[in-house]
Amino acid sequence: MTNKPVSAQDKFMLRLPDGMREAIAERAKENGRSMNSEIIQMIQDCLDGKVAESRPAVFISNELIDKIIGIAESIEEIKDKQNQLDSKKKP
Numbered sequence: 001m002t003n004k005p006v007s008a009q010d011k012f013m014l015r016l017p018d019g020m021r022e023a024i025a026e027r028a029k030e031n032g033r034s035m036n037s038e039i040i041q042m043i044q045d046c047l048d049g050k051v052a053e054s055r056p057a058v059f060i061s062n063e064l065i066d067k068i069i070g071i072a073e074s075i076e077e078i079k080d081k082q083n084q085l086d087s088k089k090k091p
Contacts, residue, residue, distance in 0.1 A: 016024075021035075028038035045051050 024035050024038055028035045031038060031041075033041065042051075
């Protein structure tokens with residue numbers, strides 16, 4: 001941190017959306033820090049590039065991936081059969 005007395009440190013007023021204060025307090029408690037220290041750590045992590053993009057992570061199970069692959073293969077088979085039927089119709 002810094003050796004400046006608290007009165008000499010930069011200050012910034014911030015409005016938090018409903019529920020965010022409680023979420024920060026819980027996270028700070030889990031990490032054994034004050035809310036101020038937790039917020040500073042979160043900002044520092046973001047500035048250091050330690051935070052992933054803000055888009056939510058999507059988890060797709062292997063079972064779902066297998067089903068999607070199966071559907072894609074079925075579509076290809078249907079296309080092949082349709083092409084065979086179309087070629088038989090042409091004189």
